[in-house]
Structure formats: C-alpha cells, structure tokens
Amino acid sequence: MDKRIYLDNSATTPVAAEVLAAMTPYFCEAYGNASSLHASGRVAREAIEEGRVEIAAALGVSPSEIVFTSGATEANNLAIIGIAFAHRDKGHIITSKIEHHSVLHPCQWLEDQGYEVTTLDVDATGQIDLSQLKDAIREDTFLVSIMAGNNEIGTLQPVEEISTICRERGAAFHTDAVQAYGKVQLPMGSIDLLSVSAHKLHGPKGVGFLMVRKAVALTPLFHGGGHEGGRRSGTENTPGIVGLAAASSLAFKEMEETTARMRRFKRRLIAAINAIPGTRLNGHETDSLPHIVNVSFQGIEGESLVMKLDEHGIETSTGSACSSPTLEPSYVLLAIGVPISMAHGSLRISTGRQTTEQDVDTFLDILPRVVEELRAISPFKVGE
Ligand SMILES: Cc1ncc(COP(=O)(O)O)c(C=O)c1O
Secondary structure: OOOEEEEEEEOOOOOHHHHHHHHHHHHHHHOOOOOOOOHHHHHHHHHHHHHHHHHHHOOOOOHHHEEEEOOHHHHHOOOOHHHHHHHOOOOEEEEOOOHHHHHHHHHHHHHHOOEEEEEOOOOOOOOOOOOHHHHOOOOOOEEEEEOOOOOOEEEOOOOHHHHHHHHOOOOOOEEOOOOOOOOOOOOOHHHHHHEEEEHHOOOOOEEEEEOOOOOOOOOOOOOOOOOOOHOOOOOOOHHHHHHHHHHHHHHHHHHHHHHHHHHHHHHHHHHHHHHHEEEEEEOOOOOOOOOOOEEOOOOOOHHHHHHHHOOOOEEEEOOOOOOOOOOOOHHHHOOOOHHHHHHEEEEEEOOOOOHHHHHHHHHHHHHHHHHHHHHHHOOOOOOO
C-alpha cells in the first residue's frame, strides 16, 4: 500500500514495533498454555503475571484487580452484566446518552431483563450534569457507568466528582477508559471498575482488561476452567496480554511527550478548520482528549468527505453511523444538540503516536480544497 496518512487512531492504532517485538516470542517459541505445569506453561504464566503486575503498578491497583479480557467490549459487558447478576434482587443502573454501544447495549439488554436504567443527558459540550446524576441516584442504584473520554467528540467527564457522588450514595462507579487510558491521568482512587482495550494504544486487537476492585461483587459471564481468578474463563491470550502490557508501559512512559505533541496538533487543526467558513467544532474545547477533533461542515456529507480524503491518501472517519443502512446521524452528536444537517457533515480526525507535523500539514493543505469541491456540487449552500 502507498504511504497513507492515518488520522483514525480512535478507531484503532498500528501496533508499535516495541510491542510486536515483546509479543513475538509467545507465538512460536514460548507457546505453552499458561495453565500447564511444564516449563513452557510456566514461561507463559510468568509472562502473563508480569504483565498483570506492570499494568497494576501503572494504575496503582493490586494485580489481583486486573482481569484480562478479549477487549473493551467484553470488559464493559463483564462490568455491567457481571455486577447486575451479582444483584439478583434487580435494581437500578445509571449511564449516559453518549456511551459506546458496548455500554449502552448491555444496559438496554438488562432493561429487557427487568432492571431499571436511567440514561443521563449531556450538555452541548458532551458533559453530564452532576446535579442530574445526584437526582437520579437511588437507594437501589448499584452501578453508575460513565465513560472517561468520548470516542467521537473527545469530551472528558468529571470523573472525580462523579465518583464522589457514587461513594456518598453507595453505588459502584465504572468508567470506560478506552480512549482516555495512557492519554490523560485518571484519578484511579475514585474508580471501582475501569475498561481498557490494547488496540487503541498501539497494542494488538482482541485483548484488553477490566480493573475491578476486590470489594466489588461480580458474576462471571464465561464459565469454564476458572481462569482469571474465576472471573473470566478461557485460555489466556499470552501474546496479546504481553502486547497489552508492553503497549500500556509505552503509553505511560511517553505520555507527557506524546500528549503534548497531540495537543499541539489539535490546536493547529482546530485553528485551521475554524478558518473554513460553515464549520462547527463538536465537543468540549478544553476538557477534552488530546487526540480527537470532531468537526461538522455545513452543506456536505461526512461520508463523501471521508471518501474524498481517502482518494488523497488520508484516512479519517465520520461521526455518522455509516455502517447503518439508514445512515442515521451519530447519536453522540444529536445528544449534544448538533442540528441533524450538521451532524450528517461531521468528520473525526484522531492522531496517534506515529502522527507527524508533516501529516498534519498535508491534511490541512488538502482538506479546504476537498471541502470546496464537495460544496461546489452540493445542493445546499453554506449560510442557507
Ligand atoms: C469508548 C470505547 N469503548 C469501547 C470500545 C470497544 O473496544 P474493543 O474494540 O476492544 O471491543 C471502543 C472501541 O471502539 C471505544 O472507543
């Protein structure tokens, strides 16, 4: 493939060379099953437990509080359904309108099983209203699940304040930290459960973890050999876990430098995009993840923009659910009050560890031309 400019790092990231090097021996050499008693098995077990210790140390939690999973979709399902099943007497869950589907759908599924779910609104920047949370929380609320940083618009939630309210009212607090982990400091002392995915931080796909405090009762979703302290059965993905731990260490080691660079790119992107007429920045201006910029362009379709940029070798994404046959605009953008026409014209640009100044220059050179070309053939005129 020709050199492409990859600005879709919220969707997934390339595996870092250091991460691949750490994983490689665990495919064909140290391939033992970590549950086996022989030497190969012991080597695999050691690698997994070292990874667990590394991740736990970075978070300041106990290694026994890390449960490896197949990614964040599973971690979110385990957190939400696992806690709900430990509260068989049913009860109440609180979440927000802009959560990832891997949080919203298990909540909706639990609602079908007889649990009650309150879905909080968000303001025009994407943040929840703490007083609405205080009013919504009840005696029987066993879980509040609010993401740390949003994957479409980048808005950060006031995690510490949310946690204080949960603590006062005796509800467990889960946060989907897929986009925030390794990018911003998280107040770990305030979090009871946290979901992470390796492929968003230059690690491999198909592996992640759920951090779950010892005091939290959790019913497993997978039943079998009793792996992961009985909380997640299934032979451990040794290369994946080694890769996850290596990616996590790399992210923390480079966090200051990488996020400073990403913030600089973000400021440049926002300033240049603001100079294009008929645009709107979606998300919070300051309480925001460093790597995500979401913007709407009046008079054009996000999908056409993504396709045109792709023709120029630039890979981005749109906020609209382009996989959906109805081409519904993004529920996240609608929740923050973006008008439907503007929600259809949204573009998400997300940088990564490998993004260079040159990539941003090239993108900013091509973008205004592509927007102009698309607007020239659009039936909607800017300003109408
Ligand atoms: C915020 C958020 N949560 C959860 C997920 C799901 O992660 P995984 O791909 O590991 O299942 C994603 C990935 O798109 C995400 O961005």
